[in-house]
Amino acid sequence: MQKGFKRKFEPIKILSSSQIEQIHSASLQVLEEVGFRYDSDKALKLLQSNGCAVDYETKIAKIPPDLIEESIIKTPSSFMVRSRDPEKSIRLGGNTLYFMNSAGARYCDVDTGIVTMPTLEQNNEGVIVSDALDTVNVFPSYTPYFEIKGVPPVMSCPVSCAQRMRFSTKPSRGAQPTDTFIWETQMAQAVDAQLMGCVEGAAPLSLAEDACNAAFYYLDAGFPIYIASGSIMGGSHPITVAGASVSHNAELLAIVVLLQCIRPGCGIIANNFVSAMNMATGDLNFGTVAVALHQMAYNQIWHSLYKIPINNTGSAFSNSKKIDYQTAAEKLPLAMCSALSGANLIVLHGGVTGELAYNPILAVIDDDVASTIGRIVEGFDINDATLDIDTIKEVGSTGTFLSTKQTRTLWKTEDYMPRVFDKTSYQEWLAGGQKTVIEKAKERMIDILANHKPRPLADEQDREINKILSEATKYYKKKGLI
Amino acid sequence: MSSDILNQLKDVVLEFDIENAEAVAKKAVEAGVSPLKAAAALTGAIREVGDKFGKGEFFLPDLVCAAEVLKKALPVINSAIEKNGEKANKSLGKVIIGTVYGDVHSIGKGMVATLLYVAGFEVIDLGINVKGEDFLNAIKENNPDILAMSALLTTTAAEQKNVVEGLKKEGIRDNVKVIVGGSPINQEFADSIGADGYGATAPEGVKIAKKLLGIS
Structure with a gap:
């Protein structure tokens, strides 16, 4: 199993107990009085049988507070996601921090920032690079690219899933649109792995039919579920951090209720992907103060009160068009706030411009960023070996700690040495061709592509994947989508 | 026996064993091992450490600790060389x-x-x-x-x-x-x-x- 990073100190708390209670109570009130729209009669019937007041015309279920509280209690505080390689499985929850790859619609040129449709080969290379990076623990759906040249849009999720199965042994999140969960579930089962199923709400306060269908399908397969309700403050959520916290909380709790009614005790990780609106353009603003505070409040509530594993996506993207200082300045503070406030999973590697672009070179740089963040949350040990007063005495005021056993044996574990950040002297930098971090990351990427060989699928598994893709193509052709 | 002790001398360097460096050197002299061979074992090992440092396999603390081992062990061996009326390997400068x-x-x-x-x-x-x-x-x-x-x-x-x-x-x-x-x-x-x-x-x-x- 991938071990991730173990947080050794209490997460940062930005809310008081009474503030947590205010947000929680308001969330319950919204679900009881306004209700939540589930675009599925099957889901509504199940909720009705569990005590919800259902209006089949509006498809709104009003959820009693005690059902919500029961559902929270039924949700485990940690769960496994089994990979096709047991060493790459993960256990989400508790005080463990993992990182998830980011994604983008298209390939971003590092020199110009111009985005182009990636080829299947570029897609596969992106997967191989992330498979080699220790801090990419899990992939989301449609990773690394949403679009692939020559692949019909409706097939992009199944094809993307197939390529991840082929070129990585790490776990993946499934997708939910247009019945893609059928094919992704079948592919995972063909390689004897689990997916994190995906059930994403549509803010405000609703869950589309695809998402409801995905919930039943993924849970029937015995998979844990990743839930989300992506939204924008000032658009699909209130503009205030407090108001958006209530709306978002209510949406995710409504999904938790449905999942626990379908399969009591199922594993759930709840994602926070709330962004702010750029009031000049209406676009999404990434890496802003409001997003950071929203995530930190959310992490505190879900970690300390609900004890349900949490994911943060705020650091997945920047608004910068190129890999530059802005990218780091928008992604890093968000990722750090997430890590310190108790996130179990942080989306980070490779995402460049909004959700529009991706480049594996940034994923390589983000590997160093994630390692640095992870090591910080692991804290430091205080014991005989790390205190070692004898060594301090021995060195006195004239010696050096460089030649001590303590330095030689503990320097690697006491700090993290980034692999691609420039740590050379000025003279070495001049002599070495004045390389930037992007150039150094590109060198590491080329090295990975030349030398990293992901464990291949068995021939039979590969044939099965092709068969499933072929069935999916037929299915969508029949529906007139290809 | 002789090769065992020569290996031990090499090992104290490669294992950065500052504490036992002098003792192992004395043991080698007492066992009658050729002091020139003993010096060669130590300097060969430190070269190995230096090469690994150059390749990025070892780091500064390894190099410094290995050198500390040599500073403890080599004087013992050099005295034995002098006692035998032999000449220690000439330094590069x-x-x-x-x-x-x-x-x-x-x-x-x-x-x-x-x-x-x-x-x-x-x-x-x-x-x-x-x-x-x-x-x-x-x-x-x-x-x-x-x-x-x-x-x-x-x-x-x-x-x-x-x-x-x-x-x-x-x-x-x-x-x-x-x-x-x-x-x-x-x-x-x-x-x-x-x-x-x-x-x-x-x-x-x-x-x-x-x-x-x-x-x-």
């Missing part, structure tokens, strides 16, 4: 090294000293905050092949020039090659004060030292 007056930075200077030692030079380390007259006296006394000076501050870099000027005044400038280093130093500065060589990094300092003495 004698180096006097120090951080100039007004400057108390020791890490970079220590690293260069260690790398020179590991490479096979005899190194006399005068320490930090070394006055110009102390450099000159040490040179007169020890007749080194190389003088290596470190300065980590722009304000103390000029002291390197003062020492070179002192060598000229004393008429001993041509007796010794002068290497300078430190973060504010560059080739232009080295040329301007009349130094013979400049190393941007510690490994480069060793290369320059070898080059100046015509060692390939």
Whole structure:
């Protein structure tokens, strides 16, 4: 199993107990009085049988507070996601921090920032690079690219899933649109792995039919579920951090209720992907103060009160068009706030411009960023070996700690040495061709592509994947989508 | 038996066992192992450490600790060589090294000293905050092949020039090659004060030292 990073100190708390209670109570009130729209009669019937007041015309279920509280209690505080390689499985929850790859619609040129449709080969290379990076623990759906040249849009999720199965042994999140969960579930089962199923709400306060269908399908397969309700403050959520916290909380709790009614005790990780609106353009603003505070409040509530594993996506993207200082300045503070406030999973590697672009070179740089963040949350040990007063005495005021056993044996574990950040002297930098971090990351990427060989699928598994893709193509052709 | 002890000598270096270094060296001498072979085992092992450092497999603390092992073990073996009336392997050359007056930075200077030692030079380390007259006296006394000076501050870099000027005044400038280093130093500065060589990094300092003495 991938071990991730173990947080050794209490997460940062930005809310008081009474503030947590205010947000929680308001969330319950919204679900009881306004209700939540589930675009599925099957889901509504199940909720009705569990005590919800259902209006089949509006498809709104009003959820009693005690059902919500029961559902929270039924949700485990940690769960496994089994990979096709047991060493790459993960256990989400508790005080463990993992990182998830980011994604983008298209390939971003590092020199110009111009985005182009990636080829299947570029897609596969992106997967191989992330498979080699220790801090990419899990992939989301449609990773690394949403679009692939020559692949019909409706097939992009199944094809993307197939390529991840082929070129990585790490776990993946499934997708939910247009019945893609059928094919992704079948592919995972063909390689004897689990997916994190995906059930994403549509803010405000609703869950589309695809998402409801995905919930039943993924849970029937015995998979844990990743839930989300992506939204924008000032658009699909209130503009205030407090108001958006209530709306978002209510949406995710409504999904938790449905999942626990379908399969009591199922594993759930709840994602926070709330962004702010750029009031000049209406676009999404990434890496802003409001997003950071929203995530930190959310992490505190879900970690300390609900004890349900949490994911943060705020650091997945920047608004910068190129890999530059802005990218780091928008992604890093968000990722750090997430890590310190108790996130179990942080989306980070490779995402460049909004959700529009991706480049594996940034994923390589983000590997160093994630390692640095992870090591910080692991804290430091205080014991005989790390205190070692004898060594301090021995060195006195004239010696050096460089030649001590303590330095030689503990320097690697006491700090993290980034692999691609420039740590050379000025003279070495001049002599070495004045390389930037992007150039150094590109060198590491080329090295990975030349030398990293992901464990291949068995021939039979590969044939099965092709068969499933072929069935999916037929299915969508029949529906007139290809 | 002999090869066992030679392996033990090699191991104390490769395992950075400073505490047992002297004891293992004494054991080798008492067991009657050829002191020349014992010295070769130690220096071979330290070369291995140096090579791994050069390849990025070992790091500075490994190198420094291995050198500390050698500093404990080698004197014991060298005494045995002298006692036998034999001659220890000749060093590549004698180096006097120090951080100039007004400057108390020791890490970079220590690293260069260690790398020179590991490479096979005899190194006399005068320490930090070394006055110009102390450099000159040490040179007169020890007749080194190389003088290596470190300065980590722009304000103390000029002291390197003062020492070179002192060598000229004393008429001993041509007796010794002068290497300078430190973060504010560059080739232009080295040329301007009349130094013979400049190393941007510690490994480069060793290369320059070898080059100046015509060692390939």
